[in-house]
Amino acid sequence: MSNNMIKKAGGFEILNHWVLAISFFILAISGFGFLFHLEQVGSAFGGFNQMRDIHNWSGVVFAVSLFLTMFKYLTVALNFSADDMAWLGKAGGYFSKKAQMPPQDELNAGQKLLYIVVLLLGIAISVTGVIMWLRPEMADVNKWVLFSFLVHNIASDIFVIAIPIHIYLATLANPGTLRIMISGTVPVEWARKRHAKWVQKLGY
Numbered sequence: 001m002s003n004n005m006i007k008k009a010g011g012f013e014i015l016n017h018w019v020l021a022i023s024f025f026i027l028a029i030s031g032f033g034f035l036f037h038l039e040q041v042g043s044a045f046g047g048f049n050q051m052r053d054i055h056n057w058s059g060v061v062f063a064v065s066l067f068l069t070m071f072k073y074l075t076v077a078l079n080f081s082a083d084d085m086a087w088l089g090k091a092g093g094y095f096s097k098k099a100q101m102p103p104q105d106e107l108n109a110g111q112k113l114l115y116i117v118v119l120l121l122g123i124a125i126s127v128t129g130v131i132m133w134l135r136p137e138m139a140d141v142n143k144w145v146l147f148s149f150l151v152h153n154i155a156s157d158i159f160v161i162a163i164p165i166h167i168y169l170a171t172l173a174n175p176g177t178l179r180i181m182i183s184g185t186v187p188v189e190w191a192r193k194r195h196a197k198w199v200q201k202l203g204y
């Protein structure tokens with residue numbers, strides 16, 4: 001790594017993020033297939049029965065991958081400071097070119113918020129998914145199965161709104177961000193502008 005680059009994600013985090021992203025897309029596409037009973041989507045997965053197996057096991061992969069993100073992101077995300085509140089108050093500066101933004105940690109306040117939302121929704125969607133998966137053996141707990149369908153569907157609606165926004169912010173809206181999930185490194189100057197507190201902590 002040259003002197004003017006700084007490491008923001010390691011090999012494990014990069015791999016795990018792609019596992020998370022790919023399993024998410026499989027889940028979202030097959031989930032839509034079930035929701036609207038889309039024959040073409042069903043046959044692309046080898047029929048609805050096979051699509052159900054693929055959906056369920058992708059859900060297991062997604063849940064494990066989400067669990068593994070906690071080692072890197074949870075402590076950072078839960079550490080909300082006055083600077084983070086100020087950042088949110090200015091909506092990240094996305095609506096004003098002149099906004100002076102408060103210094104940010106390794107994740108900015110929006111990223112912290114996204115992480116917490118993804119984690120909570122991810123837990124809700126995984127637990128309710130398992131309940132639905134096991135439902136033939138749980139016929140006597142009908143209420144919970146119905147409740148699980150509701151929560152699973154609401155959580156997936158929020159996911160399919162939030163994730164495209166995340167992808168847009170991590171690519172087109174903030175050029176240079178995507179390389180964190182490819183090489184894992186960013187230029188020090190780029191990081192200083194966006195994550196001043198983190199860069200300072202690292203001693204650059």
Ligand code: HEM
Nearest residue numbers: 008020021024111112114115118163167170177178180181
């Ligand atoms: C093609 C799809 C995706 C791309 C290009 C992408 C890109 C990125 C990048 C570049 C980062 C690092 C940002 C940083 O460290 O400053 C990141 C972080 C993250 N990603 Fe993704 N991502 C994608 C899909 C997903 C999906 C499907 C999920 C969850 C279901 C997700 C959840 C997260 C979370 C929670 C973080 C940490 C918080 C944050 O940085 O916003 N990503 N992503």
